[in-house]
Amino acid sequence: ATLVLLAALVIGMRVKQAGVVILGTEVALVPILGLTYGPSGALAATAVVIPMMVKRVMGNRPPPNPSPKVYLNRLLFDHDEPGHSTAAADGHTA
Secondary structure, eight states: OHHHHHHHHHHHHHTTOHHHHHHHHHHHHHHHHHHHHOHHHHHHHHHHHHHHHHHHHHOSSOOSSOOHHHHHHHHHHSSSSTTOOHHHHTTOOO
């Protein structure tokens, strides 16, 4: 599962949509591990994926304008707004 998530991160970074690719991979891990390792695999994947998704939605700080759209963007794109770059907003460059 760790290798799959790392591969998804690399792919997501190359297509500049890491948040969306990682979310899809997280969701896919539950049935994949369920098929591979049975119910215990699905349960283990669920136990890992749910906290990861909750962390994505909650973020590091509350949003300036909380709304369902902001939380949906956090879930889908791992940012408050689609296409938002945290590094650029913080003044950091790659």
